[in-house]
């Protein structure tokens with residue numbers, strides 16, 4: 396792009412500067428950020444560089460996906476790159492989701508155990524496409540949701556005795 400440096404404006408007489416409108420570069424004003432007029436051009440350079448970098452990453456990921464579709468296995472590095480790109484560009488974070496499993500017994504008793512923490516994401520181009528990926532920690536800027544997976548069971552700690560099984564431990568299995 397055309398290089399117009401900040402120095403061009405510093406050469407102006409002080410009086411002229413004061414007489415000028417707040418933003419002396421109307422062609423840049425439409426880009427937003429009127430507050431920092433002197434930085435507009437370097438910011439535009441940065442934006443352009445970012446956009447080009449983003450474009451390169453997108454093309455590279457598209458190429459990698461095409462290879463995967465054609466049946467070529469992806470290296471762990473490629474998989475990681477595609478996943479990072481998807482996280483950054485294609486899937487938007489929606490909520491922290493704590494997933495619980497609720498065991499509902501035939502006797503009416505139920506117990507609930509924590510299964511894991513997930514990040515709910517929504518596809519950038521489809522508001523109906525959501526997915527949940529395992530997360531190590533919740534993100535403070537997102538709302539917290541709770542999801543419960545329900546499973547029916549025929550016997551629980553409350554009714555085991557009545558069915559002839561004591562909860563007195565005979566064997567412990569480490570899961």
Ligand SMILES: [Zn+2]
Nearest residue numbers: 500502551554
């Ligand atoms: Zn029960």
